[in-house]
Amino acid sequence: MAPVRVAIDFTPGLNQLAGIGRYTRELVRALTENAQFEIILWYGRTSSPLPHSSSPRIHYRQIPFSERWLTRLWYRVRIPFPIDPLIGPVDVVHGTDFLVPPARCARVATVHDVSFLLVPELGHPRLVSFLQAVFPRMLRTVDALIAVSESVRQDLLRLYRLSPDRVYAIPHGVAFPFAPHPPQHARPVIASLGIREPYLIAVGTVEPRKGYPVLLQAVERAATKIPDLQLVIVGATGWLAEPIERALEAAQGRGRVLRLRGISDQTLAALYSASAAFVTASFYEGFNLPLLEALACGAPVIATDIPVHREVAGDAALFVRSGDVDSLAEAIIGLLTEGALASRLQKAASQRASRFSWHKSAEQHSAVYRAVASEHASRRP
Template sequence: MIYVDISAAVHARAGLGRYSEKLAQALIEAQPERFGLFYNRGRDGRFPPSLPTQIPQKSVQWGYKPWRMAVLLGQMGRLGFNRLIPNAELFHATEHLLLPLRGVPTVLTIHDLIPQLFPAYHKKLNYWYLNVAMPLYCRRADAIVAVSQATRQDIVTQFGIDPAKIHVVHEAPASHFQPVSPARVTQIKQTYDLPDRYLVHLSTIEPRKNLNRLLDALKALRQTLPNLSLVLAGGKGWLYDDFFAKIETDGLQDAVKVLGWVPDEDLPAVLAGAALGVQPSLYEGFGLPILEQMASGQVVAASNAGPHPEVGGNAAAYFDPRNVEKMTAVIHRLLTDKEEYQHRQQLGLAHAQKFSWERTAQETIAIYDQLLKK
């Protein structure tokens, strides 16, 4: 039995949760007899309704922080937590938390190396934990899945891990991200009271998302496009007080709408109803929102940082995330050049179709099989 850790999905933790849920779903659909699910239920965990309940499950019920410390101390002391997943032939940790197991091969997915590359963007306790744990977990795992070539290179550079141990397997947009009808867009705009013309940013609100510079670009754009607004779809992450203070200071209260978390069924229409998608991050492990917007029929202007060009290909338009003038110029060009916009829209729809969770599952299963043959 191969156990996949879906704790992030049980606690709906943004991108990590989506990854573990969609991967588990695709793995089970491909080879249902091979997989079991492991998770820390915690105090308020909820089993994802998209996953079949008849699949073998093992769980613990610990607080998030005590569980993370138990796993780290277990790894440091070389203890075996095998009794938690009896008869496991392989274990896949889908977030940055590798269960210590004896005699069982392990796979670890690394999504990003933000704590190492941008320590100021993490809370101190989280930074300390990940700085200690991540290099150890990478060394202990038998194989590592990196979600992008950029993340793979970061792992090699930061931790000195053998590149042969690291396999790049891309994420994919969920199947509900697809073009929607104009009537649906109109309905959703009314439901959420969305402005007529808006830029949309899809992600959590945290410093590395570079939203302060996006506000500067919005302010500049509104000098020639006074009815342009910004809509943010995604929950609050951390260290976001400066961003909300800047909205007030810049007098953009009426130009910025924060939706918070948007249900999956409404998200494609929110994205499609925008004038443009903008992803200005300073750093990402992958950058899935780029594909989610393209699959919904939206054109994307994105930073040229990290894996964005790898993910967006020639369909997205790129800018230097630290240069507000260049960001503004690229956004302005896409908003005013209908021919380029329509061309990139078609490129984006075709590009997003190259990525699928079925393919992700098959490539991941190949890693499992390679380890199990050893």
């Protein structure tokens, strides 16, 4: 049987360090273990270096336009020029970042969240209006959607009244180096970064959806009981972040907050492992990959009580109401002062994370590719 040729949009894998970029890179890495697939990685013109791949099943194809121009041509101006002539004959084209371009073959798109519909006030207005306009048009022609969680899948079915057999929930995975790091390995890393203990760690872009103002207020209140408490934030500055950044800078000046950007995965895993807790105050998430990474490192978790956090963390987290400073502060104090509670969550964390792997995720993606390729081939005259 000839291998299925899958063309994957690798642009996020080149241009985005976390989130969608990590998903794209890890998916491709796991897919190379499957001999049934030939993988073409296509991307817009970029200055980002290509990763090294020794797999004979990986082929790179650069499109002679930048990502911005591709977006304009395919989605704004809506020029229906198929991607196939630019990358060669394939069986499936997979758009890894919400949208997939026109193609003569089967088309699959990954949907990471529906924040542009559910919490549009927390997103960048231009991106929100773009997705609200373009996404429904794509739905009329795409062969299948991959939702990164059952929560996102249910939202898609409810909001767009899609056929359930066209929407697949495939959760992310987690892999090395995200595993518990022993104290003798983690503490030198902490010391080199000037972090004091006990500390909480929060990971994610600084933007309104992540709830950082609520988290900062809760940490300040918890510090009345735990004076040395520090909040370590790992993440870049995102959209609509100016007032949030001002508050974080003021807290950093008081020594309550430490901001880190651009650290390695190995360093991040060490920080998860030695933290008193990983805390996420997000109002909305499609999956929350840092939450899974923290669980894999054995960190106790405090998370807002939203559907996808329940889906990912299960019984391995303390849940608090979104936007509730008092309940979040109480959870922080309780976790840091009750050794039995912290121990229970640490034990549950690794067990919960073991349910997720990129290998399993890639196998589920593979099943979707085979299904849509077969269905598309059967419709050919």
